[in-house]
Amino acid sequence: MSIGSTSPPPAEPITSPSVAAPAAPLRPRLNPFAFPSDTDFRLLLLIAAVIGSGLFIYNWVYFALPQSRADVAMYQLCQQQAQAHATDPAAVNTLFEQCRAPVEQKKAIWMLGGVGLILLVTVAVYLVAPEYKRRRQRLVALTADEFPDVFATLERLCQTARLSSSPRFLWDPLNGAAVGLAFGRRGSYYVALTGGLVARFYADRPAFESVVLHELAHVRSGDVDKTYIAISMWQVFIMLGLVPLALTVVLAPDLWTATGLVWRAAALAVFVYLLRNAVLRSRETYADLQAAAWQAPNSAMTRVLSALPDVQRTGIARWRDLLRVHPRAGARLRALADTRPLFRIGFWDAFGAGLAAGIAYPSVVTLILLAFTGKQTDIWSWTTGEVAGLATSSLLALLVAGVVGVGLWRSTVAAIVDGRSSVSPAAIAGGVAVGLGLGAWVGFDGGFQLLTTDLLSVLVYAILYLLLIAMMAAGVFVILRWFMAASTLSLRRELGEAAPPRWWPNFLALSIVLAIWLGVTLQARDLLGVAASGLPVWLYPVLAGAAFLQAAWSPLDVLALACVIAFPLIVAGGRKRRPGRPDWAFLDPPSDGLLDPAPQPVAFRRLLVAALVGAIAYLVIVVVTRLAIGPVRDDVLAVILFVGEVAAAVIIQGVLAVIVSRKAAVVRITQGLAAASLGGVLMATIAFWVNVAFGGKADGAGAWSLLTVTLIVGAAVALPLAWLTARLTKA
Amino acid sequence: MAEQLDPDVADLSRDVVAALAPAELPLFNTVSREYAKDPERALKAAAGREEILGFGVEVGLLLTPVVISIAETVIKFVGSEILKLGQQAAGTAVDTTVRGVLAHAAASRSSGAHSQAVSLSAAQLAEVRKVAVSRAVSLQLPHDQAERLADAMVARLATAA
Numbered sequence: 001m002s003i004g005s006t007s008p009p010p011a012e013p014i015t016s017p018s019v020a021a022p023a024a025p026l027r028p029r030l031n032p033f034a035f036p037s038d039t040d041f042r043l044l045l046l047i048a049a050v051i052g053s054g055l056f057i058y059n060w061v062y063f064a065l066p067q068s069r070a071d072v073a074m075y076q077l078c079q080q081q082a083q084a085h086a087t088d089p090a091a092v093n094t095l096f097e098q099c100r101a102p103v104e105q106k107k108a109i110w111m112l113g114g115v116g117l118i119l120l121v122t123v124a125v126y127l128v129a130p131e132y133k134r135r136r137q138r139l140v141a142l143t144a145d146e147f148p149d150v151f152a153t154l155e156r157l158c159q160t161a162r163l164s165s166s167p168r169f170l171w172d173p174l175n176g177a178a179v180g181l182a183f184g185r186r187g188s189y190y191v192a193l194t195g196g197l198v199a200r201f202y203a204d205r206p207a208f209e210s211v212v213l214h215e216l217a218h219v220r221s222g223d224v225d226k227t228y229i230a231i232s233m234w235q236v237f238i239m240l241g242l243v244p245l246a247l248t249v250v251l252a253p254d255l256w257t258a259t260g261l262v263w264r265a266a267a268l269a270v271f272v273y274l275l276r277n278a279v280l281r282s283r284e285t286y287a288d289l290q291a292a293a294w295q296a297p298n299s300a301m302t303r304v305l306s307a308l309p310d311v312q313r314t315g316i317a318r319w320r321d322l323l324r325v326h327p328r329a330g331a332r333l334r335a336l337a338d339t340r341p342l343f344r345i346g347f348w349d350a351f352g353a354g355l356a357a358g359i360a361y362p363s364v365v366t367l368i369l370l371a372f373t374g375k376q377t378d379i380w381s382w383t384t385g386e387v388a389g390l391a392t393s394s395l396l397a398l399l400v401a402g403v404v405g406v407g408l409w410r411s412t413v414a415a416i417v418d419g420r421s422s423v424s425p426a427a428i429a430g431g432v433a434v435g436l437g438l439g440a441w442v443g444f445d446g447g448f449q450l451l452t453t454d455l456l457s458v459l460v461y462a463i464l465y466l467l468l469i470a471m472m473a474a475g476v477f478v479i480l481r482w483f484m485a486a487s488t489l490s491l492r493r494e495l496g497e498a499a500p501p502r503w504w505p506n507f508l509a510l511s512i513v514l515a516i517w518l519g520v521t522l523q524a525r526d527l528l529g530v531a532a533s534g535l536p537v538w539l540y541p542v543l544a545g546a547a548f549l550q551a552a553w554s555p556l557d558v559l560a561l562a563c564v565i566a567f568p569l570i571v572a573g574g575r576k577r578r579p580g581r582p583d584w585a586f587l588d589p590p591s592d593g594l595l596d597p598a599p600q601p602v603a604f605r606r607l608l609v610a611a612l613v614g615a616i617a618y619l620v621i622v623v624v625t626r627l628a629i630g631p632v633r634d635d636v637l638a639v640i641l642f643v644g645e646v647a648a649a650v651i652i653q654g655v656l657a658v659i660v661s662r663k664a665a666v667v668r669i670t671q672g673l674a675a676a677s678l679g680g681v682l683m684a685t686i687a688f689w690v691n692v693a694f695g696g697k698a699d700g701a702g703a704w705s706l707l708t709v710t711l712i713v714g715a716a717v718a719l720p721l722a723w724l725t726a727r728l729t730k731a
Numbered sequence: 732m733a734e735q736l737d738p739d740v741a742d743l744s745r746d747v748v749a750a751l752a753p754a755e756l757p758l759f760n761t762v763s764r765e766y767a768k769d770p771e772r773a774l775k776a777a778a779g780r781e782e783i784l785g786f787g788v789e790v791g792l793l794l795t796p797v798v799i800s801i802a803e804t805v806i807k808f809v810g811s812e813i814l815k816l817g818q819q820a821a822g823t824a825v826d827t828t829v830r831g832v833l834a835h836a837a838a839s840r841s842s843g844a845h846s847q848a849v850s851l852s853a854a855q856l857a858e859v860r861k862v863a864v865s866r867a868v869s870l871q872l873p874h875d876q877a878e879r880l881a882d883a884m885v886a887r888l889a890t891a892a
Contacts, residue, residue, distance in 0.1 A: 146761065147757065172776065173758060173761045173762050174762065174765050174766070174772065174773045174776035174777060175776050175777075175793070176776065176777045176778055176792045176793030177785075178787045179787035180785060180786055180787050181785035181786070192785075194785075194787075195762060195776075195793045195795075196787075196792070196793050197787055198757075198758055199752070199755045199758055199793065200754070200787075201754075202754040202755075202756075202757055203753075211786060211787040214786050215786065284786070326786075
């Protein structure tokens with residue numbers, strides 16, 4: 001080029017790198033928007049982990065207050081008073097509990113106040129952050145006067161996104177990056193554009209629209225609130241959680257305790273940080289897909305994503321992906337072409353859910369115990385600790401069921417559509433159990449368990465602890481198998497309907513059963529911890545086993561059994577609401593004949609007839625036996641008769657389970673169990689009224705015990721028999 | 732801080748932006764106004780401030796602030812050169828302002844006519860190019876882009892031989 005020539009050479013525009021054209025999808029993509037996203041549950045897990053940790057931190061910080069010295073003196077005084085006024089250990093304990101109750105309740109209020117403060121400041125930061133961001137980044141309103149063409153396009157895109165109210169568009173004219181960002185708070189959203197992006201409007205309008213639609217997808221799905229709540233919570237957790245803990249670590253009585261606090265705080269900070277990132281990552285791919293769907297068929301999303309820098313990491317270096325707040329561009333591109341990766345759940349998802357629940361569990365139980373110190377509960381002879389454990393596990397089971405249940409449900413959809421067998425829930429069950437088992441140790445309360453230092457006791461404790469975790473995993477595995485079998489049935493029918501399925505009944509059923517199982521196993525673990533704090537070694541399995549025995553006869557088991565039977569039968573017996581093509585399940589039109597025909601319905605009549613026949617046979621046996629024996633005056637004979645009648649009912653239930661599961665076409669095990677349980681209810685009723693007819697008492701409590709024993713023992717026999725029958729015979 | 736750019740700088744940089752990054756032309760007035768308020772911030776942000784949660788084509792550069800900054804340097808240099816020319820042409824009725832040079836260049840480009848204004852020699856234009864490249868490189872612009880930008884700027888200043 002010659003300098004000073006009259007006709008300057010035409011300048012070549014400086015442009016961004018060009019990118020590859022999108023690839024056409026090979027098979028119809030599944031529609032992830034038809035199913036609940038896991039972002040909500042991940043956020044709830046984050047909140048649970050922060051609440052659990054916050055409760056412990058403020059419990060610990062309480063000891064740093066001058067008030068705590070007076071409390072210790074109060075404990076000593078209470079102990080002296082209790083010992084002075086009673087000799088029976090139980091009475092001493094009751095007096096001590098009542099005496100220290102005001103102190104413990106004050107501590108509970110302090111802990112709640114601390115967590116309340118964390119949550120309150122989180123909300124405050126979430127509310128204030130948009131304005132702060134606006135000022136700090138000097139974002140100004142993008143006006144129609146200045147850029148009428150850009151503004152008109154933005155308005156059109158808002159209409160495309162069908163937003164109830166359009167966000168306000170701001171921009172930073174000087175920022176050269178071509179980036180958009182949705183932020184704000186509920187009811188007041190902003191989409192910030194950069195100068196580089198507005199310039200992109202004039203150079204590459206489809207790319208500009210892709211970026212803006214991606215941000216509008218965040219607004220539409222409510223992601224903006226989740227994102228900024230997660231970010232605010234992380235910041236406030238450091239400020240009001242970890243900093244006070246760090247300041248008071250010096251109060252630890254010894255180096256061991258201080259070290260325990262420090263590593264737990266670090267582990268927890270890492271976990272909360274990773275959970276926050278998981279929340280932020282999980283929403284991005286959905287926004288890409290939504291934007292691409294809105295823009296179809298001229299979407300530039302693939303082009304935009306291809307232009308993003310992407311570093312392929314292999315092996316152990318992949319851990320660095322966990323630190324990212326966006327998924328890798330390659331993964332996003334693959335999800336755009338095939339959404340099936342969004343329909344998978346793995347060990348680590350389940351592990352994260354278990355860990356968050358495990359961290360929160362002991363702190364919440366401690367809070368409830370402190371708040372109710374000195375108050376005796378009278379719910380089916382459970383102690384306050386048991387009620388606290390069950391209430392907490394029920395709450396946390398909702399979260400675990402949310403993450404795991406929704407994940408498995410979605411993976412079942414993909415399996416059905418692709419005509420392959422469902423994924424095994426073994427890894428998921430293992431993840432939940434390991435997470436829960438580890439959570440108690442990573443959580444701060446783990447450092448404060450007063451375990452014995454005797455080597456044998458520690459060994460026995462460790463073995464039993466691992467055994468309990470293995471039992472928990474086995475139970476969760478069975479529950480998830482049951483859930484997936486029922487979900488497969490319902491989804492097969494729903495994939496022949498024009499309307500999307502309701503997911504919450506499935507989620508509720510899983511939550512109930514999971515809550516009861518987790519409640520029992522965590523209760524056993526707590527009792528094992530109590531035993532290991534100074535009781536003889538032989539009591540370890542006894543105490544842990546007591547939790548299972550107690551639960552076996554509680555009404556909760558009847559509830560679990562009812563749920564286990566009712567849920568699959570209801571979904572299998574349901575009718576199609578709107579028969580038609582399942583367009584709701586796909587982003588691309590599905591080909592006809594893609595799906596298997598819906599399974600045969602449940603033969604409820606056969607199930608009822610079988611139970612009735614069994615009950616009539618039982619009636620004959622019981623009446624004949626009673627007539628043969630005559631009036632029962634001897635207690636031993638009465639017990640033998642009771643055991644005999646229950647045994648007869650259990651045997652008949654076993655027979656019913658085998659017959660019905662052999663004949664059944666679908667949900668064979670459940671149908672067998674349902675016939676056995678229905679027969680069990682009828683037979684318990686018969687046994688009760690026959691007993692009354694032959695001169696026995698019409699005792700309500702006795703009737704309930706008879707029903708519980710018949711149902712639980714009957715189910716314990718019927719379930720393996722139905723399973724064996726289903727395995728060994730063809731439907 | 733000034734609220735508005737020097738008109739010579741604005742004219743020169745607008746023309747260069749039109750040639751090199753036409754998509755940025757609609758933004759020129761806003762960006763130049765912001766630049767005038769805080770040039771340092773404008774140059775820093777032009778390279779694309781990282782927005783962790785944002786989405787888009789993250790590799791980006793807003794050329795306008797860079798062009799304005801180079802234009803400022805160039806205009807300053809040209810001003811000093813014109814001063815020398817003015818001293819040499821003492822007593823002759825010629826326009827010895829930068830604006831005159833720019834107008835002269837624009838007029839000669841459009842009509843081929845010669846106006847009564849001083850024009851830069853080839854050697855001076857080469858010097859201008861060197862100054863522009865040097866400034867562009869100091870602003871972290873890749874060398875090839877710096878050269879293209881300098882060429883565009885020199886072309887704008889060039890007068891009929």
